[in-house]
Amino acid sequence: MDQRPYITCHELLDFLHLYLAGELPDERVHEFERHLGVCDPCVSYIESYKTATALGKAAWIEGGPDEPVGGSVPDELVAAILAARGGKAP
Amino acid sequence: MTSGPVSSPEGAPWGSDESGLLASLRAGDDAAFETLVRGHGTRLLAVARRFLRSEEDARDAVQDAFLSAFRSLDSFEGTSRLATWLHRIVVNACLMRLRTRRRKPEAAIEDLLPHFVEDGHRANPGPAWEESADVLIERREVRALVRAAIDRLPDGYRVVLVLRDIEELDTAETARLLELSENAVKIRLHRARQALRELLDPELSGPVRRSA
Numbered sequence: 531m532d533q534r535p536y537i538t539c540h541e542l543l544d545f546l547h548l549y550l551a552g553e554l555p556d557e558r559v560h561e562f563e564r565h566l567g568v569c570d571p572c573v574s575y576i577e578s579y580k581t582a583t584a585l586g587k588a589a590w591i592e593g594g595p596d597e598p599v600g601g602s603v604p605d606e607l608v609a610a611i612l613a614a615r616g617g618k619a620p
Numbered sequence: 621m622t623s624g625p626v627s628s629p630e631g632a633p634w635g636s637d638e639s640g641l642l643a644s645l646r647a648g649d650d651a652a653f654e655t656l657v658r659g660h661g662t663r664l665l666a667v668a669r670r671f672l673r674s675e676e677d678a679r680d681a682v683q684d685a686f687l688s689a690f691r692s693l694d695s696f697e698g699t700s701r702l703a704t705w706l707h708r709i710v711v712n713a714c715l716m717r718l719r720t721r722r723r724k725p726e727a728a729i730e731d732l733l734p735h736f737v738e739d740g741h742r743a744n745p746g747p748a749w750e751e752s753a754d755v756l757i758e759r760r761e762v763r764a765l766v767r768a769a770i771d772r773l774p775d776g777y778r779v780v781l782v783l784r785d786i787e788e789l790d791t792a793e794t795a796r797l798l799e800l801s802e803n804a805v806k807i808r809l810h811r812a813r814q815a816l817r818e819l820l821d822p823e824l825s826g827p828v829r830r831s832a
Contacts, residue, residue: 538740547810571741574748575734575817578825582817584753587785589766590670591757603661607679611657611686612650 537561539572546576638702645693657686660703664710670782671714673771681717685710711787715797718775726774732815747826756824769819773812780805781812 542565548554549562566573644652664685668678689696689709696705735743756762770778783794784805795802 538736539742540736540740543734543742543814547806547813551806571745575742575745578749578821579813579817581749581753581756581824582820583785583813585757585762585766585820586770586781586813586816588753588757589763589770590666590786603658603665603682604679607665607682608654608657608661610679611661611683612653614683614687615653615690 536565536568539565539569539575542566542569542572543575546579550576550580639698642693642696642698642702645690653690656689656702660706661686663703664706667707667710667787668714670786671711671779672717677717677721678714681713682710684716685713688713707787711783711789711797715779718779727772729774729777729811729815732773732818733811734814734818746821749821749824750827751824762824765823766816766820769816772819773815777808777812777815780808781816784809785813 542549542562545554545558545562549559554562566576641652641655645656661682664682665678668681668685669675672678672681685706689706692709696702737743770781773781779798780794783789783797784791789797791802791805794800795805798805800808
């Protein structure tokens with residue numbers, strides 16, 4: 531049986547990004563998984579961290595089921611850009 | 621990044637033909653410039669709104685980006701699509717604005733990170749989040765909540781999260797644009813995600829309340 535002390539929740543959460551990215555050495559992965567085997571709050575934290583990350587990635591996706599696609603570029607902005615270029619405003 | 625088809629003003633001859641449009645732009649054809657702005661402006665404005673909190677700043681950044689693109693048409697080599705090239709330019713225009721504008725007071729990232737007690741356990745871990753991202757993201761009020769939470773992140777962390785998680789740039793490109801080390805980008809992204817989680821936790825932990 532492994533007699534070494536467990537890493538703390540603080541240590542685990544500080545390096546969580548490397549664990550999730552598969553960038554930790556095998557020995558550290560073992561320490562993480564040993565901790566997660568006995569720590570439900572950290573397991574829950576990781577799930578909510580992944581959910582928050584996924585929500586952040588998706589929060590600006592246009593045209594969600596209850597949201598119309600975001601229209602067209604405002605005419606006044608088109609006119610300002612073309613005028614600044616020196617061409618004719620539409 | 622995704623890119624939609626370029627819509628031309630009525631009667632414009634290019635359709636989805638980028639090389640023809642590019643030739644007309646280089647020839648100084650006014651209609652071609654309008655096609656470019658109308659075809660890509662909506663998407664570029666959406667990008668700028670993710671970086672810049674004010675609508676005025678976002679529009680100014682898009683204008684800066686198009687004018688910069690117009691000046692650089694001769695150096696566009698066509699190895700990427702116009703949409704990809706313009707995306708890079710508007711991201712740069714937004715970052716330039718963020719660097720030069722007067723900063724407003726904002727929360728310290730440490731205030732938005734998890735707190736720990738002396739023995740290394742998390743203080744007040746609270747209940748688990750019960751609903752999955754797939755279920756939550758379907759709801760308009762959750763998307764609004766997430767956008768508002770991202771807006772509350774300190775700029776130096778919010779920009780990393782937007783570049784990496786939303787604009788889908790890789791770590792190396794993000795580091796280059798922000799003049800940071802790749803390790804610093806990884807740490808900032810992790811802290812930004814942790815802070816986003818903390819900001820959403822009061823609303824999303826335990827049974828989620830639904831608006832009527």
